[in-house]
Amino acid sequence: xxxxxxxxxxxxxxxxxxxxxxxxxxxxxxxxxxxxxxxxxxxxxxxxxxxxxxxxxxxxxxxxxxxxxxxxxxxxxxxxxxxxxxxxxxxxxxxxxxxxxxxxxxxxxxxxxxxxxxxxxxxxxxxxxxxxxxxxxxxxxxxxxxxxxxxxxxxxxxxxxxxxxxxxxxxxxxxxxxxxxxxxxxxxxxxxxxxxxxxxxxxxxxxxxxxxxxxxxxxxxxxxxxxxxxxxxxxxxxxxxxxxxxxxxxxxxxxxxxxxxxxxxxxxxxxxxxxxxxxxxxxxxxxxxxxxxxxxxxxxxxxxxxxxxxxxxxxxxxxxxxxxxxxxxxxxxxxxxxxxxxxxxxxxxxxxxxxxxxxxxxxxxxxxxxxxxxxxxxxxxxxxxxxxxxxxxxxxxxxxxxxxxxxxxxxxxxxxxxxxxxxxxxxxxx
Numbered sequence: 001x002x003x004x005x006x007x008x009x010x011x012x013x014x015x016x017x018x019x020x021x022x023x024x025x026x027x028x029x030x031x032x033x034x035x036x037x038x039x040x041x042x043x044x045x046x047x048x049x050x051x052x053x054x055x056x057x058x059x060x061x062x063x064x065x066x067x068x069x070x071x072x073x074x075x076x077x078x079x080x081x082x083x084x085x086x087x088x089x090x091x092x093x094x095x096x097x098x099x100x101x102x103x104x105x106x107x108x109x110x111x112x113x114x115x116x117x118x119x120x121x122x123x124x125x126x127x128x129x130x131x132x133x134x135x136x137x138x139x140x141x142x143x144x145x146x147x148x149x150x151x152x153x154x155x156x157x158x159x160x161x162x163x164x165x166x167x168x169x170x171x172x173x174x175x176x177x178x179x180x181x182x183x184x185x186x187x188x189x190x191x192x193x194x195x196x197x198x199x200x201x202x203x204x205x206x207x208x209x210x211x212x213x214x215x216x217x218x219x220x221x222x223x224x225x226x227x228x229x230x231x232x233x234x235x236x237x238x239x240x241x242x243x244x245x246x247x248x249x250x251x252x253x254x255x256x257x258x259x260x261x262x263x264x265x266x267x268x269x270x271x272x273x274x275x276x277x278x279x280x281x282x283x284x285x286x287x288x289x290x291x292x293x294x295x296x297x298x299x300x301x302x303x304x305x306x307x308x309x310x311x312x313x314x315x316x317x318x319x320x321x322x323x324x325x326x327x328x329x330x331x332x333x334x335x336x337x338x339x340x341x342x343x344x345x346x347x348x349x350x351x352x353x354x355x356x357x358x359x360x361x362x363x364x365x366x367x368x369x370x371x372x373x374x375x376x377x378x379x380x381x382x383x384x385x386x387x388x389x390x391x392x393x394x395x396x397x398x399x400x401x402x403x404x405x406x407x408x409x410x411x412x413x414x415x416x417x418x419x420x421x422x423x424x425x426x427x428x429x430x
Contacts, residue, residue, distance in 0.1 A: 001034070001053045001141065003043050008155050010309030011352060012095075012146035013046040019053075019132070019139040024073060029134030032075055039124075041082065046145060048085025052124055054078045058131060073134040077103065079141065080124035081116065091118040091153070095146040095355045096127060102139040103130040112387045113358040146355040149312040152327055163306060166201055176201050178285040179216075180229045184239060185295040187250040191238040196295045199229065199283075200302050208305060209345040215288060230282035239291050246373055248316050249294035249336040297340050300332035304349060310337065312356040317365035334360070335374050342378065357381065361388050367400040370423075376415040386419065390426045 007014045021030035032055045034040045042051045058074040081096055083089075097113045105128065116125055132139055147153045170176050177199040184192035202216050290298060304310040311327045312334040334356035341350035361369060361384075369375060370385040389397060401423070407413045408420055 001040065001042050001051070003045065004140070006045060009348070009352065010155060010304075010307065011149060011153075012144050012355070013155070014142060014144040015042075015045040015051070017042060017051070017141045017143075019077075019141065021138055024134045029073060030138075031073070031134055032077070032132060035075060039080070044084065047089075048083075049145065050082050050084045051127075051143060052080040052082055054080075055132075075132045075134070077130045077132055079127040079130070079143075081114075081127055081143075082124045083116070083118060083120060086118060087121070088119045091147060092151055093117050093148050093359055095148075095359045096125075097144045097146070097351070097355060098127050099142045099144075100130060100139060102136045103132055103141070105130055112384055113355055115359060144351070144355070146352065146359070148359055149310075149327070149356060150314070154309065154328070160204075160306075160308075162204055162207075166204055175283055177229065177283055178202055179205075180232060180285060180287045181290055181298060182234045182287070183290040183293055183295040183298045184242070185251060187242075187245075187247070187252055188238070191240045192242045192250060192294075193238045195234045195237060195289070198295070198299055198302060202286075205302070205305055211344045212346070225286075226284050227287060228282045229285045229287070232287055234289060236289075241291075243292050244336075244339065247294050247297075247336055248333045249296040292343075293340055294332075294336060296330065297332045297336040299330045300337060301340060301349075303330050310349065310352055312337070312353065315357070315360045315365060315369070317368040318360060318362070319364075338378070338381070339374070354380065354384070358384060358388075361385065363392060363394060363396065366392075367397060367404060370419060371404045371413060371416045373413075373415055376419060382419055382422070386422050386426060390423060393427070 001017045001019055004016045004018050006016070020033040022033050024031045034053055034055045036056070039052050039054045042053070044050050054077070056076045056078075058076045079098065093115050094117075095113045095115055114125065114127060127143070147155075166176060179200050179202045181198040181200065182195040183198065184194060185196045186192065186194040206213050206216060293301075300310060307329070309329055311329050311331040313331045315333075315335070334353045338350055338353035338357065341347075341353055357369075366385060366389050370382070370389050375381050375385055404413070404416065405420060408416050
């Protein structure tokens with residue numbers, strides 16, 4: 001298994017491998033060169049870990065057949081994680097996510113991230129078993145190790161070229177900010193309220209996804225008026241159709257609502273010409289009002305697009321947690337960011353949010369999470385959490401499941417009926 005590439009993100013490291021092949025002894029197709037060689041280790045990855053591969057002849061070759069029903073020679077691949085040089089490192093819980101191409105996963109359709117605790121004296125950890133059919137294309141294996149955001153670890157990452165160019169332009173006096181976003185920050189009894197402003201450079205936000213680019217080309221943005229960004233204020237301070245009632249990035253109105261201060265020219269003395277001139281020559285740009293994303297989530301998104309770093313807060317279902325770690329940069333809910341990344345088509349960010357959610361699941365909060373309205377919307381999240389629940393089913397989970405079943409029957413959680421069906425089928429082995 002040869003390492004093809006390695007990508008460092010703010011919270012983890014992705015290593016991609018190609019499986020070495022040789023012509024098959026049967027005269028057609030290919031077979032892995034590591035066949036029958038026992039456990040083979042890769043080169044060192046990331047901060048000092050490595051992976052291992054074991055290839056054996058598939059014991060049940062009839063499992064893989066072609067369209068005509070003919071048996072295809074196939075091989076069983078087992079993947080392992082070896083902490084190696086970081087075995088004694090105090091990194092806490094890390095998450096390992098495996099993605100493969102041109103390999104068959106007999107055990108599950110969806111890859112479930114694996115949590116590994118460091119330091120550890122455990123032997124190599126099994127990541128998954130796969131089948132390679134000799135007629136298939138050359139397989140690739142991608143494994144991402146993600147550190148918990150609470151660890152506060154910042155991995156090195158080069159400055160983006162577009163960021164360097166934007167900073168260089170400021171040296172000659174060009175204004176960096178040309179767009180102002182308004183995003184709601186609080187949740188009232190019937191609406192979201194208290195829009196707050198975020199300033200950004202539209203050039204630095206383009207090119208990541210078609211949906212994000214559409215913000216700057218649709219809804220009349222290009223034809224909208226150029227305004228003074230510093231003086232502009234939102235027309236609406238409430239919105240009734242937000243669409244995500246359980247968004248934990250929205251603060252409750254009960255939590256000491258901040259006063260809204262509106263400044264107009266009538267409140268400013270007009271005798272000071274210098275002050276008036278300064279106000280009229282502020283930063284110029286266009287305005288976008290966001291009606292379906294919380295202020296904290298959008299702020300964390302812009303920070304991620306600028307720096308490739310994202311800081312996730314614990315899930316609310318975990319309860320209050322004590323930590324002395326200071327996190328640099330804005331924070332957000334991993335569930336809120338998963339929703340936004342899914343909407344904008346930002347797959348890398350969505351994967352980071354998924355890993356953060358996975359690392360926060362436990363016996364204490366799994367029932368709450370698996371039966372949440374958020375989980376019911378996203379099949380990948382639902383499959384992950386159903387797998388966690390059924391793999392670690394306890395007496396406490398049994399009691400909680402009965403309670404949730406009653407709520408579904410009473411109509412309190414109608415959106416959870418499909419989730420309950422999945423759990424029952426998985427528990428029954430179907």
